[in-house]
Amino acid sequence: MNVKNPKLLKRIGGFPGLFILQPVITSSGFIPVDQSRGIFGDPEILNGLVEEFKREIDFSKIDAVAGIDLAGVSLATAISLSVNKPLVIVREKPKREGRPAVIGATDFIKNGTRILLVDDLIAHGKSKLDRIEQLESLGCQVTDLAVWEDIPMKRAEIKDELRILLRDKGINIHALFTFQELVELGNKYQHYSTDLLDILNHFTEGWLFDDDSYGYLTKLVKVYKDTGTPIPVYVQEYLSLKKVAYE
Amino acid sequence: MNIKNLELIEKLSSFKDVIIDNPIVSIYGNFAPGDWSRGVFLEPSILRLIAQEFRRIIDFAKYDVIAGVDLTGVPLATAIALEVNKPMVIVREKAKRLGRSAIVGDINYLSQNKKVLLVDDAMAGGETKLSRAQTITQTGAKVTGVAVLLDWPVEIDRFHEKFGSMLEGKKKILTAGWEYYHLLTIQELAQLQLEKGTINSDLYKLVRMWEHLDGWEDNNEGFLTAMSEYFAKCGKKLPQYVIDHFKAKGIDL
Numbered sequence: 382m383n384v385k386n387p388k389l390l391k392r393i394g395g396f397p398g399l400f401i402l403q404p405v406i407t408s409s410g411f412i413p414v415d416q417s418r419g420i421f422g423d424p425e426i427l428n429g430l431v432e433e434f435k436r437e438i439d440f441s442k443i444d445a446v447a448g449i450d451l452a453g454v455s456l457a458t459a460i461s462l463s464v465n466k467p468l469v470i471v472r473e474k475p476k477r478e479g480r481p482a483v484i485g486a487t488d489f490i491k492n493g494t495r496i497l498l499v500d501d502l503i504a505h506g507k508s509k510l511d512r513i514e515q516l517e518s519l520g521c522q523v524t525d526l527a528v529w530e531d532i533p534m535k536r537a538e539i540k541d542e543l544r545i546l547l548r549d550k551g552i553n554i555h556a557l558f559t560f561q562e563l564v565e566l567g568n569k570y571q572h573y574s575t576d577l578l579d580i581l582n583h584f585t586e587g588w589l590f591d592d593d594s595y596g597y598l599t600k601l602v603k604v605y606k607d608t609g610t611p612i613p614v615y616v617q618e619y620l621s622l623k624k625v626a627y628e
Numbered sequence: 629m630n631i632k633n634l635e636l637i638e639k640l641s642s643f644k645d646v647i648i649d650n651p652i653v654s655i656y657g658n659f660a661p662g663d664w665s666r667g668v669f670l671e672p673s674i675l676r677l678i679a680q681e682f683r684r685i686i687d688f689a690k691y692d693v694i695a696g697v698d699l700t701g702v703p704l705a706t707a708i709a710l711e712v713n714k715p716m717v718i719v720r721e722k723a724k725r726l727g728r729s730a731i732v733g734d735i736n737y738l739s740q741n742k743k744v745l746l747v748d749d750a751m752a753g754g755e756t757k758l759s760r761a762q763t764i765t766q767t768g769a770k771v772t773g774v775a776v777l778l779d780w781p782v783e784i785d786r787f788h789e790k791f792g793s794m795l796e797g798k799k800k801i802l803t804a805g806w807e808y809y810h811l812l813t814i815q816e817l818a819q820l821q822l823e824k825g826t827i828n829s830d831l832y833k834l835v836r837m838w839e840h841l842d843g844w845e846d847n848n849e850g851f852l853t854a855m856s857e858y859f860a861k862c863g864k865k866l867p868q869y870v871i872d873h874f875k876a877k878g879i880d881l
Contacts, residue, residue, distance in 0.1 A: 398735050405727040419733030422716040424709050450699055451718065451732070458706040461672050468670040468703060476699075478869040479652045479663065484700070487645055488667030615726045 382562045383437060383555070389429035394570035396420055399563065400581060402604060404616050411590045411619060413580050413601055416563075418501060420529075421455045430456065430557065431463045434527050437555045440464045442524065444495045447471050447483075449512055453500035456529065460499060471498075471512045483519060492520040502530040503556065506543035513550070523552055530563060531556035535586050560585060576604045591623075598625040629812045630685055636677040640817060641824035643668045647817070647835055649858065651870045656753060656794050659844040659873060661834050661855045664814065666700050666749060669777060675703060678811065679711040682775055686809055688712045691745040691773060693737045695719050697760050701748035704777060708747060719746070719760040730763050740768040745775055751810070752780035754797030761801075772806055778817065779810035786842040794841070815839070834858050847879065856881055 384390055393399065398417030405412045421427055443466055448457025450472040461468035469485035481487065490496075496516055503509055503526070513523045526547070531554070547554065558566070564581045567573065573581065580600060583589050589597045598620060605612050605627075612620070612627055620627045631637055640646070650663040669675050691714065696705025698720040709716035717733035731738065738744070744764055751757060751774070761771040784791045802808060812820075818835040821827045827835075834855065843849040852874070859866050866881060874881050 396736075401735065403727055405725050407725060415727065417733065417735055419715075419717070419736030422709070422718075422733040422737060424713050424715065427706075427710065451702070451720070451724075454699065454702045455696075455706040455716065455718070458675075458703040459710060461670070462676060462707060462710065465672050467667075467672065468675075469667075470670070470699065470703075472699070477652060477654075479650050479867065485665070485667035485670040487648075487665060488643075489670070613727070 383557050384433050386429055392426055394566040399567045402610055410587045413590055418452055427459045430529060431459045433557055434460060438525055443497045445469055445489045447496050447498045449500040457499035486519055490519050490521050494521040496521050496523045497525045497527055498523050499527045502532055503528045504532045504534050506547055510543055525553045527555045529557045532560040576600050593623055593625045598623055602627045629816045631681055631811050633677055633681055639674050641820040642826055647821055647827050649831060653873055658841045660838045675707045679707040681811055682708050683711050692742040693744045695744050695746050695764060697748040705747040719763055734767050738767040738769040742769040743772045744769050745773040746771050747775050750778040750780050751776045752782055753794040754801050758797040758800055774801060774806055775809040777811050779813045781813060781839055783840050784842050787845050791841050830858055
């Protein structure tokens with residue numbers, strides 16, 4: 382763990398919705414819990430995170446900060462303000478014709494501009510690589526990547542390959558927490574139930590939630606019942622599809 | 629103009645490429661011969677001064693939460709939230725995925741009767757602001773103020789049927805009893821840039837034609853000719869999507 386400030390750790394650990402029982406259905410499968418991105422909306426936490434990055438990163442070698450649309454933008458803005466380096470925002474594509482995909486590129490990006498890329502987290506690394514290539518095509522050099530959380534997904538077979546690509550490009554990855562560290566921190570202050578903790582501990586192994594042969598979907602239903610949380614319709618549909626009883 | 633800080637005025641006057649000859653077709657389907665670059669408020673010394681000006685003109689005791697409009701409202705909202713030490717949420721058009729909320733951070737900061745200041749980079753028709761405010765209202769919180777860097781007044785003399793509803797959003801916002809704060813208008817910004825010599829009078833003239841939305845529907849007011857002449861004079865080619873936009877209307881540029 383790269384965060385030392387005990388006050389900040391306590392605040393993050395006790396943050397409501399650090400993990401929320403809110404499954405998300407993504408292109409790569411079913412994710413049983415989500416995290417509230419609200420953490421970046423707390424100015425004290427945001428300032429605290431920026432201070433941690435300032436300890437980790439040598440900003441004298443950075444010319445501009447690039448925030449990834451959308452989750453990286455508030456963190457990138459706070460870093461930019463604190464270290465006095467201009468900000469650009471990297472979208473996947475321009476919103477409409479005539480507009481740039483990288484907002485602020487004409488003002489702050491030149492050939493050889495050294496970029497710190499900022500996002501909320503890194504999982505597979507696919508979107509990071511895409512954005513890096515986008516920035517490189519404008520002539521800049523992404524030297525560092527700052528994320529608050531590293532989620533090493535054990536599911537994705539391609540994951541290691543992409544991480545190796547990032548390393549081969551010479552990009553320094555600065556992550557303040559791993560997923561596991563956040564689970565431990567959250568549990569320390571919020572005392573998760575055994576079932577929820579079990580789900581969180583196996584979160585990165587997405588295949589466990591593909592069907593109920595490992596019993597994880599049944600466990601999920603139990604967490605809903607124990608916490609008295611109604612199961613949302615889209616989750617009910619997913620459970621039906623996987624033939625898991627939830628009534 | 630609602631800016632008092634001379635350093636900020638100086639920076640806004642001299643920042644290059646704020647007003648750009650980059651035509652766009654807006655979300656309302658209208659055409660504008662130019663655009664403004666958001667880079668100006670991504671420069672940290674400018675962003676900080678902008679946040680300080682908002683702090684000067686807004687009584688933040690009246691607000692519990694700052695809400696940034698996805699995407700370009702987010703840097704401004706973040707800077708304001710840090711400046712006044714209030715929590716911030718981000719309002720998207722819709723949720724990115726099933727299971728996610730359209731508002732980032734809603735469960736942490738929005739609840740019954742929380743008073744929200746909605747922040748965006750600019751306001752023309754106000755439709756976006758209005759629809760984001762409705763999203764916020766669904767959480768029980770209420771939008772009681774809107775703050776933008778640039779106010780973008782628009783005028784319509786013809787084609788009322790097409791553009792009339794465009795002005796409704798802003799009207800509703802102004803009559804809903806919300807506070808509306810802006811630092812300057814696009815015309816004031818263009819004027820500052822002209823006086824400083826950052827843009828030339830040709831581009832300034834073109835800027836002043838933007839506000840007439842209806843003037844770009846045909847060449848009756850000579851706007852299309854003026855634009856073509858401007859591009860020819862600068863030795864620039866009109867982008868293909870501009871040519872296509874007017875071709876679809878039966879106008880050959």
